Amino acid sequence: MLHRADAPYxxxxxxxxxxxxxxxxxxxxxxxxxxxxxxxxxxxxxLELRERDTPPPLGSIVSFRYRERTPSGLPRFASFLRVREEP
Incomplete structure (x- = not known):
């Protein structure tokens, strides 16, 4: 929790x-x-996608956001952000 230091309770x-x-x-x-x-x-x-009807093709590299990792190292509460553009 973030609390302003000068604020009263x-x-x-x-x-x-x-x-x-x-x-x-x-x-x-x-x-x-x-x-x-x-x-x-x-x-x-x-995948939690904005466009569930048109998922990225297999082999695509996607960016996703997550809150934490499970004890085995898998991302928890992952959500799709975007398909990564190739450089």
Whole structure:
């Protein structure tokens, strides 16, 4: 939590107290498309994409954001950012 040092204490929500949620980003290669379930049946399900109907092609290098890593080193709460442009 981030709190302004010169601010008095106030109960409840306040713009003086802000929760800091660190986020990291990384890049990865798309190696598989896993199907969605429920309302996303027939569409991409495993990646959190803005464009679920048109996922990146296999072999694409994508950028994604995550909050932390699992004990085995996998990203947790990962979400798709963009397909990396080739230089």
């Amino acid at each position: 106030r109960t409840g929500r306040s713009e003086l107290l802000v929760k800091l949620k660190p986020q990291f980003d990384a890049e990865g290669v798309v190696v598989a498309h896993l199907p969605g379930q429920g309302r996303h049946a027939g569409r991409l399900g495993a």
